[in-house]
Amino acid sequence: MPLMSRAEIVAHPLYPAIERQIAQHLIGIHMRTPRMSRLKASHRKWLMTQSVFALALRRTPDDPLSGLTATRFVETVMRLGAASRNTATGYLAELVAYKFLRDVPDVPDKRVRVLEPTELSLNGLRSWFNGHLACLDRLDGGNREMTSLAEERIFLIAQPIGADIMVGDPMWREPPDSIGHFLWSDLGGIILHDLIARLDNVDRAAENVSCGPVTLVELSETYQVSTTNLKRMFKKAETEELLCWEHPRRRGDLLLTNRFLEDYFNWQSAKFAAIDQSYHQALATLGIESENAAAA
Numbered sequence: 001m002p003l004m005s006r007a008e009i010v011a012h013p014l015y016p017a018i019e020r021q022i023a024q025h026l027i028g029i030h031m032r033t034p035r036m037s038r039l040k041a042s043h044r045k046w047l048m049t050q051s052v053f054a055l056a057l058r059r060t061p062d063d064p065l066s067g068l069t070a071t072r073f074v075e076t077v078m079r080l081g082a083a084s085r086n087t088a089t090g091y092l093a094e095l096v097a098y099k100f101l102r103d104v105p106d107v108p109d110k111r112v113r114v115l116e117p118t119e120l121s122l123n124g125l126r127s128w129f130n131g132h133l134a135c136l137d138r139l140d141g142g143n144r145e146m147t148s149l150a151e152e153r154i155f156l157i158a159q160p161i162g163a164d165i166m167v168g169d170p171m172w173r174e175p176p177d178s179i180g181h182f183l184w185s186d187l188g189g190i191i192l193h194d195l196i197a198r199l200d201n202v203d204r205a206a207e208n209v210s211c212g213p214v215t216l217v218e219l220s221e222t223y224q225v226s227t228t229n230l231k232r233m234f235k236k237a238e239t240e241e242l243l244c245w246e247h248p249r250r251r252g253d254l255l256l257t258n259r260f261l262e263d264y265f266n267w268q269s270a271k272f273a274a275i276d277q278s279y280h281q282a283l284a285t286l287g288i289e290s291e292n293a294a295a296a
Contacts, residue, residue, distance in 0.1 A: 001142035001290060003280050009139065010269035016202035018135035019268060023193040025131035029124060030190055030223070035098060036124045037190065043175060043183040047082045047167050048073075048091050052101070053125055054160035056116050064108055068101070068115045080167055095121075126155050129162075132275045144279055147288070154282045162278030172270040176263040181236045187225045188233055192264065194219065195256065207258055214245075214254040 040046040059067025077088040095101045100121035104114040133144035148154045182188035198211040216230045242260040246252030
């Protein structure tokens with residue numbers, strides 16, 4: 001199928017439905033492998049994680065010193081303004097400690113430590129990638145997910161391309177303030193996924209959309225987020241009238257405002273467009289025809 005633009009994606013009638021689908025998919029990854037939450041605990045860590053994988057997957061066999069090193073990673077993070085040098089160095093050490101990264105064996109220069117993803121983290125990000133392809137397929141009837149599952153090199157080529165697009169896009173790198181106070185908080189992203197996963201038959205013209213009954217205690221127990229952190233996230237959103245509960249003391253259904261939802265949808269569309277572009281570029285690199293080209 002042809003490449004979908006950001007505008008086409010966000011305006012599609014099924015877009016709220018695929019947002020719910022990807023939210024459920026990402027929650028599933030979180031529940032199956034809770035340790036993976038370390039890779040996306042906050043938007044800052046997610047930006048760094050994408051950069052980690054992009055560097056690692058660009059390693060070439062003919063250059064054994066290429067790929068992910070601490071120096072290259074810190075330079076990338078500093079260039080993006082995603083974190084400080086100390087934060088970047090600490091995060092890389094954290095990924096090694098959690099066994100998301102490991103040393104590449106037999107590097108000829110022992111002064112250089114080259115790292116690569118472990119199967120745990122690689123499989124997690126591959127599932128993330130293919131889950132988004134499945135959502136894009138739902139929008140235009142494509143066959144991206146099955147094609148990617150049949151040819152594993154598509155993900156390996158596409159991930160660095162998509163990462164470059166996303167971390168280089170100001171819209172994606174700096175989320176709107178309306179949702180930013182969730183995303184910059186630890187595990188705030190998964191909380192947003194939970195709210196979106198509760199939506200059904202979204203009326204995008206409505207002033208408010210209901211998530212159904214939501215309690216901070218439930219969210220805290222489900223995702224192991226402190227209630228103090230949750231109260232901070234929601235309090236700011238409530239104060240700015242971006243969401244509210246039906247009844248006092250956060251009782252009844254939680255209502256999300258149109259502004260809150262549309263800011264989230266527009267921000268997410270940048271990610272979907274980047275993934276679609278990276279997928280098509282990977283097909284071109286491998287000489288694989290897309291469905292529409294094969295049928296022509």
